[in-house]
Amino acid sequence: MDDELDGLLAQVLARTDTADPRLAEIFRSAVTHLHAFVREVRPTEQEWLRGLDFLVRTGQTCTGTRNEFILLSDMLGLTSAVDAVAHPxxxxxxxxxxxxxxxSPAPRRALGATIAEGPEHGRAEPTFVHGRVTDCEGTPVPGATVxxxxxDDAGFYDTQDGEQPPGNLRGLFTTDEDGRYWFSSVLPSSYPVPTDGPVGELLTALGRHxxxxxxxxxxxxxxGFRPLTTHVFVAGDEYLGSDAAFAVKDALVVAPEPREDGVLGFAFDIRLVPA
Ligand SMILES: [Fe+2]
Structure with a gap:
């Protein structure tokens, strides 16, 4: 049996004929690991077809505003693994x-504008967010796009919620001459990733929240700087230690505190790496 599997893998690899060395490396590694998976797990034909059906349904669940494959990658910790490799x-x-x-594309907004224009306005905790974009030495970066x-406070993005106007709780800001940005919003809440698709089924089957x-x-x-994609997390959240997407880093957690006017606020400074 093992000889047969060795021979099969060797045949597949031998037929790889591409002038693209990176494609060859990726394909060789992926096929080798997938064959090792079959060798270790020894799936039945029914299990294999069920796995393929899971991938088919993952694709069929994708729409213009929903990407079930990104969700799958996030839930497996693979997006964070690729992020760690790409951005040491x-x-x-x-x-x-x-x-x-x-x-999704955000409306361009003036510094200080509110991004909360939906039903959460007046319902959720108003929150003021500000910070400064600098280089790693603390020199301000004016004209940066944030x-x-x-x-919202119910855990939904505008694209998932017909009651929110398009572009709600999104904003495209440009830092001022001191690298500063600021805007008003509402305090976000923890939320479940969509559970009505195949990824939700998998989480349930695995006993994961x-x-x-x-x-x-x-x-x-x-x-002149590398683009940065990141999150800021709200301190004290009960799911900080068990994020379904494995995306929390200590340096990204901030604690909102009441300001002089009584509104909650927090600062999140961004230090960019030169390109
Ligand atoms: Fe999110």
């Missing part, structure tokens, strides 16, 4: 984190 970053830089499946997206700790997403770009 110096320790003084703001750590990156996964993008997640809910990014792309923000977050879920689907919760992500409360967070706001950031994507920051500035000329």
């Amino acid at each position: 970053g110096p320790p003084e830089a703001t750590p990156s984190s996964v993008e997640g499946p809910f990014h 792309d923000i997206w977050q879920a 689907p919760m992500r700790p409360a967070h706001i997403h950031y994507h920051v770009e500035a000329e």
Whole structure:
């Protein structure tokens, strides 16, 4: 049996004929690991077909605003693994984190504007967010683009919720001459990733909860610097230690505190790495 499996793998690898050395490396490694998986697990034909059906349904669940494959990658910790490989970053830089499946184009907004224009306004805890974009030495980066997206207090993004206007809880800001950005929002809450698709079925079957700790997403770009995709997490959230997407890093957790005017606020500074 093992000889037959060895021979089969050798035949598949031998037929790889590409002038692209990176494609050859990726394909050889993927096929070798997948054959090793079959050798170790010895799936029945029914189990193999069930696995293929899971992937088919994962694809069929994707829409223009829902990407079940990104969700699958997140839930397996693979997105965070790729992120770690892609962005080793110096320790003084703001750590990156996964993008997640809910990014969409944000409306451009003036500094200080609110991004909360939906039914959460007046219902959720108002929160003021500010910070400064700098290089790793603390020199301000003016003109940086800060792309923000977050879920509401019920845990839904605008793209999942017909009651929120399009672009709600999203904003595209440009830092001022001191590298500063600021805006008003509401305090995000922890939320479950979508559980009505195949990834939800898998989480349930594995005895895993689907919760992500409360967070706001950031994507920051500035000329001469590496783009940064990250999150800021709300301190004290009960799911910080068991994020379904394995995306929490200590340096990304902040504690909102009441300001002089009584509104909650927190600062999140961004330190970019030169390109
Ligand atoms: Fe999110």
